[in-house]
Amino acid sequence: MKGVFVPPRGALWLLRHLLPVTEREVFIGDLLEEGQIVRGRTGARAARRWFWHQSLVALLMLRRRRVISPTCQPAGDPRMLTFLGDLRHGLRLLRRAPAFTMLSVLTLALGIGATTAIFSVANPVLFEPLPYPHPERLVIVGERDADGTMTNLGFLTYRDFVRESRTIERGAAMGSWQVTLDDHGAPEVVAGQRVSASFFSVLGVHPAFGRDFNVDEDAPSTNSVVMLSHGLWQRRYGSDSSVVGHTISINGVPYVVAGVLPASYESVVAPGAEIWRVLGYDASLPYACRTCRHLRMIARMRPGVTPASAAIELSALSSRLVREYPKEYPAAGAIVQSLGDATTSTARPVLWAVLGASALVLLIATANVANLQLARAMRREEEFAIRAALGAGRARLTAQLLAEGLLLALAGGAAGLLVARLTLAILVARLPQTMPRLSAIGLDRTALLVGASITLLLGVAIGLVPAMRDGRGELGSTLRGGRRLTGGRRHLARAGLVVAEVALALMLLVGAGLLSRSLVRLMSVNTGFDANHLLTLQTQATGPKYADNNAVYLNHERVLAALRQLPGVRRAATVSQLPLGGNLDAYGVNAEDKPLANPELAPYADRYAVSPDYLGAMGIAVLRGRAFSEADNSDRAPLVVVVSAGLASRIWPGEDAIGKRVHIGGPNPPWRTVVGVVADVHQRALDASESSQFYVPERQWQFADNVVAVVVRTQSDPTALTRAARAAVQGVDPSQPVTAVATMEQVVATSTAQRRLALMLFGAFASLALVLAVAGIYGVLAGAVAERTREIGVRSALGATPGAILRMIMVQGMRLAVAGLAIGLVGALSLGRFLQSLLYGIDAADPLTLGGVALLLAGVALAACVLPAFRALGVDPITALRSD
Amino acid sequence: MLGEFEQLVLLAILRVEDDAYGVTIRHAIVEESRRDVSLTAVYKTLTRLEEKGFVIARVGEPTPERGGRRKRYYALSAPGKRALRQSIDVVRRMARGLGLGLEPS
Numbered sequence: 011m012k013g014v015f016v017p018p019r020g021a022l023w024l025l026r027h028l029l030p031v032t033e034r035e036v037f038i039g040d041l042l043e044e045g046q047i048v049r050g051r052t053g054a055r056a057a058r059r060w061f062w063h064q065s066l067v068a069l070l071m072l073r074r075r076r077v078i079s080p081t082c083q084p085a086g087d088p089r090m091l092t093f094l095g096d097l098r099h100g101l102r103l104l105r106r107a108p109a110f111t112m113l114s115v116l117t118l119a120l121g122i123g124a125t126t127a128i129f130s131v132a133n134p135v136l137f138e139p140l141p142y143p144h145p146e147r148l149v150i151v152g153e154r155d156a157d158g159t160m161t162n163l164g165f166l167t168y169r170d171f172v173r174e175s176r177t178i179e180r181g182a183a184m185g186s187w188q189v190t191l192d193d194h195g196a197p198e199v200v201a202g203q204r205v206s207a208s209f210f211s212v213l214g215v216h217p218a219f220g221r222d223f224n225v226d227e228d229a230p231s232t233n234s235v236v237m238l239s240h241g242l243w244q245r246r247y248g249s250d251s252s253v254v255g256h257t258i259s260i261n262g263v264p265y266v267v268a269g270v271l272p273a274s275y276e277s278v279v280a281p282g283a284e285i286w287r288v289l290g291y292d293a294s295l296p297y298a299c300r301t302c303r304h305l306r307m308i309a310r311m312r313p314g315v316t317p318a319s320a321a322i323e324l325s326a327l328s329s330r331l332v333r334e335y336p337k338e339y340p341a342a343g344a345i346v347q348s349l350g351d352a353t354t355s356t357a358r359p360v361l362w363a364v365l366g367a368s369a370l371v372l373l374i375a376t377a378n379v380a381n382l383q384l385a386r387a388m389r390r391e392e393e394f395a396i397r398a399a400l401g402a403g404r405a406r407l408t409a410q411l412l413a414e415g416l417l418l419a420l421a422g423g424a425a426g427l428l429v430a431r432l433t434l435a436i437l438v439a440r441l442p443q444t445m446p447r448l449s450a451i452g453l454d455r456t457a458l459l460v461g462a463s464i465t466l467l468l469g470v471a472i473g474l475v476p477a478m479r480d481g482r483g484e485l486g487s488t489l490r491g492g493r494r495l496t497g498g499r500r501h502l503a504r505a506g507l508v509v510a511e512v513a514l515a516l517m518l519l520v521g522a523g524l525l526s527r528s529l530v531r532l533m534s535v536n537t538g539f540d541a542n543h544l545l546t547l548q549t550q551a552t553g554p555k556y557a558d559n560n561a562v563y564l565n566h567e568r569v570l571a572a573l574r575q576l577p578g579v580r581r582a583a584t585v586s587q588l589p590l591g592g593n594l595d596a597y598g599v600n601a602e603d604k605p606l607a608n609p610e611l612a613p614y615a616d617r618y619a620v621s622p623d624y625l626g627a628m629g630i631a632v633l634r635g636r637a638f639s640e641a642d643n644s645d646r647a648p649l650v651v652v653v654s655a656g657l658a659s660r661i662w663p664g665e666d667a668i669g670k671r672v673h674i675g676g677p678n679p680p681w682r683t684v685v686g687v688v689a690d691v692h693q694r695a696l697d698a699s700e701s702s703q704f705y706v707p708e709r710q711w712q713f714a715d716n717v718v719a720v721v722v723r724t725q726s727d728p729t730a731l732t733r734a735a736r737a738a739v740q741g742v743d744p745s746q747p748v749t750a751v752a753t754m755e756q757v758v759a760t761s762t763a764q765r766r767l768a769l770m771l772f773g774a775f776a777s778l779a780l781v782l783a784v785a786g787i788y789g790v791l792a793g794a795v796a797e798r799t800r801e802i803g804v805r806s807a808l809g810a811t812p813g814a815i816l817r818m819i820m821v822q823g824m825r826l827a828v829a830g831l832a833i834g835l836v837g838a839l840s841l842g843r844f845l846q847s848l849l850y851g852i853d854a855a856d857p858l859t860l861g862g863v864a865l866l867l868a869g870v871a872l873a874a875c876v877l878p879a880f881r882a883l884g885v886d887p888i889t890a891l892r893s894d
Numbered sequence: 895m896l897g898e899f900e901q902l903v904l905l906a907i908l909r910v911e912d913d914a915y916g917v918t919i920r921h922a923i924v925e926e927s928r929r930d931v932s933l934t935a936v937y938k939t940l941t942r943l944e945e946k947g948f949v950i951a952r953v954g955e956p957t958p959e960r961g962g963r964r965k966r967y968y969a970l971s972a973p974g975k976r977a978l979r980q981s982i983d984v985v986r987r988m989a990r991g992l993g994l995g996l997e998p999s
Contacts, residue, residue: 033937036953039963040916040933046959047917068934 015049017042018058021065028069028094037068092406096413104417110386111418114379118422120778121375122464123429128368128771130430130457131437132361134450135354141276141450143214144310149317150279150352151181151307151324154343156611165291165298167331168307171344174327177320181309182206184279187287188717190552190747193259194246199550199747202236202285203277209286210237210271212310220254220269223288233290236265240273242284260285262553276449278353279308300331300338301610308349321346340610354446359847360768366844367518367775374514374782376468377507379418380475381786384504385793387411387476408477415473416466423465427453430461440770442763444592478503504793505826508786512830513837515776515783516867520838522776523859524849525769531851532762538691539589540629544721544754545728546588549739550747552716562714565743570621572738573722578731581723583624584708586617588719589691590761591750597675599653599704601661609673615657615702616693617675619711625652625688627723635668635686642707649710652686657702674704675712682706695761697850721754728753768848780867783830784874791823791878799885807887819882823875824868831864896981900948902927903939904978907949907968915954915965916940940968948974 025038041064049057104111139145151171152160163171165183172181187202207223216222218240227235236258238247247253257264265287277283289305291298311320324344332342387394394407430453438451478500551565566584573582587593598612606612618624625637633655642650651672658667671681693701708715720739724731736748752760759766795802802815842854852859896904906922907914920936943949954965970978 033941035963036916036966037933037937039957039960039965042963043917043957043960044920044933064933067932068937071934072937 013049013054015042015046015054015057017045017061021062024069025065029072033072037072041065041068093409093413096410097417099410100414100417103414107386110382111421114382114418115421115425117375117378117782118419118468119425119429121372122423122426122461122468123433124775124778125368125372125464126426126430126453126457126461127433127437128365129460130434130453131441131451132365133454133456134447135357135361135445136365138447138450138456140278140350140353141274142278144313145350146348147179147311147313147315148213148349149309149311149320150347150349151178151309151320152345152347153303153328153339154325154341154345156340160345160347162303162306164300164302165295165305166293166300167328168305169293170331171307171324171327172309175309175320175323177311177315177323178309179312180208180212181307182209182212183289183291183305183307184209185289185305186280187285188550189260189285190550190745191246191258191260191285192262192553192745197745197747198246199749200242200284201280201282202287203280203283204287204289206289209308212308214310215271215275217269218272219251220267223268227288228290230290230292230295233288234263234265235268235288236260237268237286238270239277239284240271240275243270262555276447278447279306279349281446281448282443300335317346317348337608338610340608357446357764359844360764363521363845363848364768364771366841367521367772370514370518371775371778372464372468374511374779376471377511377514378782378786379422379468380472381504381507381511381789383411383415383418383472383476384500384507385789388500388793388797408474411477412470412473415471416469418472419465419469422468423461426461426465427458430457440767442760442767444763475503475507476500501794504790508783508790508826509830509833511779511783511786512827512867512871513834515779516831516834516863517838517841518772518776518779519863519867520834520842520860521845522769522772523863524842524845524852524854524856525765525772527852527856527859528848528850529762529765529769532696532765533758535692535696537589537696537758538630538689539754541754541758543724543726543728544628545724545731545735546591546719546721546750546752546754546757547735547739547748548588548717548719548750550717550749551743553745556714556716559714562716563709565746566621566708566718568742569720569739572742573720573735576731576734576738578725579722579735580725581623581627582720583627584621584718584720585624585628586619586708586715586718587693588721588757589628589693590695590757591719592761594694597704599657599661599702600673602671602673602681604661613657613660613702615654615704617711618703618705619708619715620705621708624721625705627721628691629723630691631689633687633689634666635684637686637688638705638707643709647710649680649682650685650707651682652688652705653684654690654701654703655687656690657704658684658687660702672704674706679712682710696758719750765848765850780870783867784870787823787827787871788874788877790826791819791875792881794822795819795878795882798882802882802885803887803889806885812883815882816879819879820872820875823878824872827868827871827875830871831867834867835860835864895984896977899935899939900943901978901981903936903943904948904970904974907970908978912967914968919968943974944968947971948977 022038025041026034029037041061044064045057045061048060052060140148142148151163153163153167155161163183168181168183172178175181182205184203184205187204189200189202191198191200205223207225207228210216210222217237220237223235223237227233238253243249243253247258251270254267254269257266259265296302297304309320311317321344324346325342328339328344329342332339397407434451434453438448441448441451549569551562556562556565570582570584573579587595594616596614596616598609599615600606600609600612620638622638622640622642625632632652635652637652638650641647651674653667653672661667661672662670667684667687670684672684673679674682688705690701691703692698693703720735722728722731722735732751736751739748740746805815806812838860839855846854902923903919906919906926909922910918916933916936919940920931920933923931923936940949940951944951948971949968950971952967952969954967956962956964
């Protein structure tokens with residue numbers, strides 16, 4: 011490589027100004043000479059980087075030589091040298107006050123660490139674009155339901171949208187696919203997706219190796235082709251690239267592996283998915299109909315198109331489809347959402363709230379440290395006065411304080427990095443698995459940058475607050491030895507900081523209080539079933555040997571029989587989906603006596619295909635009629651259905667549902683007779699207002715559910731049966747995977763995971779805030795008492811009673827607390843609406859919570875006042891008057 | 895007794911003889927020890943050795959590839975040579991008879 015090495019100017023400047031004069035010339039000369047050599051070996055960029063590195067090491071390590079000739083002026087930019095001197099001086103001072111330093115650094119570390127950790131959790135969802143090229147052109151498309159909400163779509167609707175739209179460049183349909191991998195080791199259940207062949211090209215993702223899906227594979231007979239995630243490929247196939255192009259066995263059927271996705275691929279649309287199969291639908295398939303709404307659609311819009319304009323076009327298309335097929339759509343219209351918004355919108359409120367909370371903690375921590383610095387500055391009045399008398403200008407003194415503030419903040423930031431790492435490790439383990447963009451969370455460059463910026467800002471703030479002082483007037487009096495006139499403005503600043511701390515702590519405590527009361531209310535919601543002593547697990551009967559429905563039913567019956575054999579098991583049942591288990595499987599229910607012109611407008615209800623004892627095992631109350639029995643399983647039994655009270659009153663308000671007949675799902679469904687009405691359960695979420703369910707014996711449904719949940723009612727602690735239950739299920743068929751083993755109480759708790767997380771963080775932040783605020787109040791009062799020792803002595807010498815002195819100090823402290831509480835209440839009321847979406851059954855301005863928290867904080871503040879007040883009482887008038 | 899790095903620096907000065915200044919000394923160490931040594935580390939050690947009186951520095955002529963800056967050449971003083979010899983002798987004696995293949999050949 012030819013060319014001359016050009017050293018980085020910044021580094022050269024620093025070296026010229028900061029290196030000891032004795033070393034400067036030869037050292038820079040040596041570096042330049044070497045730079046030329048390094049450039050020849052590794053190129054210009056690397057050489058510049060090398061030069062910077064060497065320069066920084068030199069600046070940190072090369073000290074002034076001890077022997078300096080008398081004629082030699084200490085050269086270099088005097089301002090810079092002074093600042094370095096200030097830093098060194100600050101370091102010495104901080105080392106001499108270890109308790110103060112430790113306390114400040116710890117406080118700052120907690121604030122900076124917590125904020126950085128929370129930021130790195132929130133960043134992918136709140137601020138980062140999706141990890142695909144041109145993410146702003148990616149959208150999710152759905153049909154508009156009669157009530158205006160977005161629903162999935164059937165294959166034919168998807169096909170028409172893609173074919174006829176001009177705003178969409180490319181579209182892809184997707185549906186969930188749960189699979190059991192059954193070669194290359196023990197059977198393993200993996201979350202997957204069935205996707206159109208165009209799926210990855212819509213996202214703009216290319217396989218790391220192998221090939222993308224082909225369009226001609228997207229047909230019913232050629233769709234046994236899969237794509238693997240990088241993680242799955244490493245874990246299960248030992249990073250063996252020869253698996254590409256060969257077949258693997260899934261659910262007992264061979265599939266060709268087309269390719270492996272890059273490690274950086276993040277499955278944003280279907281979190282947790284590890285395997286993708288070509289959808290392979292065409293119009294001939296029974297489940298490709300317009301009303302078979304089980305597909306989601308993503309699309310890449312043409313450049314320059316907005317989601318709104320795409321929605322207008324697709325809605326017009328939809329109106330045409332509705333005119334053509336009036337009985338297959340509930341309403342006209344399409345909904346187009348940007349993919350980024352659609353995948354992250356549910357997590358946003360929680361993350362904003364938690365990020366806000368951590369910012370409040372950071373503010374409180376800063377206030378506290380600034381307060382400590384102020385107190386210290388007051389004690390150092392004399393030092394400052396002497397420096398000023400010796401000619402130090404205001405700027406010099408400010409620079410000194412600024413250096414100290416920066417040092418504290420830097421130490422706090424470094425320790426905060428550790429806190430952030432720790433917090434993040436704890437947090438990530440507890441984040442709900444449904445949280446979007448989970449895998450993108452980490453202490454990445456952005457998070458570190460944010461942490462560093464916060465640190466610098468805090469350093470400046472902490473440095474500048476104590477630099478506030480009165481005019482020059484005080485200088486003389488301070489030097490004359492009086493500590494009577496310490497800076498009034500600083501007192502005001504300290505008082506202001508304490509007021510702010512109390513106000514901020516109140517806001518956090520109110521948030522924590524509201525969230526915890528919401529959770530209590532939510533957990534006392536009647537779930538409709540008895541979650542106590544109930545073990546649940548999921549199992550799967552798939553593959554060629556279960557191709558026949560009857561084989562699946564027999565498998566379920568054997569599993570239940572094996573479970574009932576276990577000691578401690580009272581009842582056991584299977585169900586196609588578990589309440590609050592995260593599934594969505596709903597069908598329209600049409601009543602014989604209430605015919606609708608458009609059957610698509612029939613109410614939707616969650617479907618539960620169950621073994622006969624399900625209602626009993628779950629403890630779902632039968633309100634009218636009967637539950638199922640074994641007799642309903644016989645071949646000639648009439649078709650029956652049990653409906654929830656909610657569904658019954660929606661279809662037959664004021665009438666008896668028993669004996670009515672309904673159509674459910676399918677192109678030509680049979681009539682089913684309602685034989686029972688049972689209590690409502692919550693399927694989607696505890697806070698979902700309205701839900702409808704129907705239950706059918708599994709042998710009476712159109713198809714067998716290969717994946718079912720098993721519920722086991724136990725005599726005592728259900729977790730004790732986990733191992734035995736798993737063994738019992740696998741004893742029936744060793745190739746049968748058992749997953750999602752949990753007690754029903756855990757399932758319910760998991761459904762509220764996001765709230766629990768928010769509550770946990772708010773609780774932690776609020777406690778921290780409380781401790782810091784109390785420490786702040788105590789510190790200010792203790793300082794005030796120490797300063798007023800003389801005054802208190804005079805007062806008691808002149809006859810002030812102990813009660814009067816006590817009152818005086820207490821009033822001083824409580825005045826600050828009450829001012830803080832008042833401001834905090836206003837703040838809590840105005841910030842409350844940001845929490846509203848996380849609350850349940852409680853108003854953000856709930857007077858009980860606000861009042862309770864204010865009282866608690868007032869009590870704690872009072873306690874913080876008591877100790878300094880009693881210390882004031884102990885002041886001996888004689889010593890006080892003699893002091894100074 | 896000299897520190898390990900001090901030994902290396904002194905040996906490097908001997909090795910490059912008349913041309914011993916920062917760059918060449920560092921290169922000699924990097925080549926034989928196979929570890930990346932910063933110029934700063936070399937300078938710090940040279941300064942210390944100079945203070946101990948083990949090396950003598952003299953300022954040389956400016957050269958164009960150094961932007962017209964002068965070099966500082968180093969040479970071992972008599973006490974420096976003595977200290978180096980003693981230090982290496984100690985290592986030799988300590989290694990003797992341990993059967994580690996450390997015997998001087």
